[in-house]
Amino acid sequence: MRVDERIGPYRVLEEIGVGGMGEVSLALDGAGRAVAVKVLHPTVARDAVARRRLEREVAALRLVRGPNVAEVLDADLGARRPYLVTRYAQGRTLAEVVREHGPLRGEDLDRLVRGLARALAAIHGAGLVHRDLKPTNVIMVDGEPVVIDFGLAHHLDATRLTLTGTAIGTPGYLAPEVLDGLRATPAADVFSWGATVAFAATGRPPFGAGPSQAVFSRMERGRADLSGVPRELLPLVKAALSPVPARRPAAGALPGNEDLAGSAVDAATEHVPAPPPEEPPEPRR
Incomplete structure (x- = not known):
């Protein structure tokens, strides 16, 4: 993803990784807080069944809280480029x-x-x-x-x-x-x-x-x-x-x-x- 590109309401600062889930970028939310935005694998965008399954999963993921997990903060799996937002762990x-x-x-x-x-x-x-x-x-x-x-x-x-x-x-x-x-x-x-x-x-x-x-x-x-x-x-x-x-x-x-x-x-x-x-x-x- 390009610097200053927007994924939903999030402004991309820099790419910090590419993995099995897709591209991961450091971004800022509307309040200026750092978050990790993950644009998911293209297969998710093309597979309606997988996308619905993931939407149910994200609802459960939002319940996971603790200092030792990067909690899910937001998601839009119906977007053209489905994405997931988690707490940014700097380290x-x-x-x-x-x-x-x-x-x-x-x-x-x-x-x-x-x-x-x-x-x-x-x-x-x-x-x-x-x-x-x-x-x-x-x-x-x-x-x-x-x-x-x-x-x-x-x-x-x-x-x-x-x-x-x-x-x-x-x-x-x-x-x-x-x-x-x-x-x-x-x-x-x-x-x-x-x-x-x-x-x-x-x-x-x-x-x-x-x-x-x-x-x-x-x-x-x-x-x-x-x-x-x-x-x-x-x-x-x-x-x-x-x-x-x-x-x-x-x-x-x-x-x-x-x-x-x-x-x-x-x-x-x-x-x-x-x-x-x-x-x-x-x-x-």
């Missing part, structure tokens, strides 16, 4: 912070662990699933994580999957059952929480690099490299990265959400204690 992505300064330690890591858990609790409490939690979708603002692009990722990817026949997702962070074509549930977000926390603590993706097929195989077998994850976090991160969704903890049971035990958020995924070590399942053939 750097977790991926950039770790790349430049190394793994998080001590209080910095603890704030990330708890902030991401609170973000998932807010999202799941509204009946939504993020589906694409990863280091590039976490903005670090004064040491606190702010999760962006929540809620819409699932519906946008479903539309693109229908049109292109290509699976969408980030190897090593998207839960293996979603890669197998199953519906994303809150348990899938807990898997992504574990992978993102492991990255923050070690500076590397927990399932390694290389061809996507190799990464997927390690995920399905539960072969995460967690060396470097602090001892006190290790059991919970291991459980979160289980290839079996029912063996993962609920978001309400993660550090930072202790006061949610027994709530609707805690019930969003069945909380099963971390299982004893066992042989991983056989990989698909």
Whole structure:
């Protein structure tokens, strides 16, 4: 988008990113406040069914509130160029912070662990699933994580999957059952929480690099490299990265959400204690 271009009532200042959802720009609202305006993927504009589905989703997204999520402020999905407006989180992505300064330690890591858990609790409490939690979708603002692009990722990817026949997702962070074509549930977000926390603590993706097929195989077998994850976090991160969704903890049971035990958020995924070590399942053939 061009500088000074208008998207609805918002004046564009600069483009700040291009991703799976479309173009993202820093803009000003009518009161001069900074916001992030996301002009959604062209497939949304052409697909009336997807657009109606997204309109219902946005109504739910407006209910998500919390310091660790970039709340939805406005949207016009019926416009010629459908757009979504969220709170602007001024900072750097977790991926950039770790790349430049190394793994998080001590209080910095603890704030990330708890902030991401609170973000998932807010999202799941509204009946939504993020589906694409990863280091590039976490903005670090004064040491606190702010999760962006929540809620819409699932519906946008479903539309693109229908049109292109290509699976969408980030190897090593998207839960293996979603890669197998199953519906994303809150348990899938807990898997992504574990992978993102492991990255923050070690500076590397927990399932390694290389061809996507190799990464997927390690995920399905539960072969995460967690060396470097602090001892006190290790059991919970291991459980979160289980290839079996029912063996993962609920978001309400993660550090930072202790006061949610027994709530609707805690019930969003069945909380099963971390299982004893066992042989991983056989990989698909």
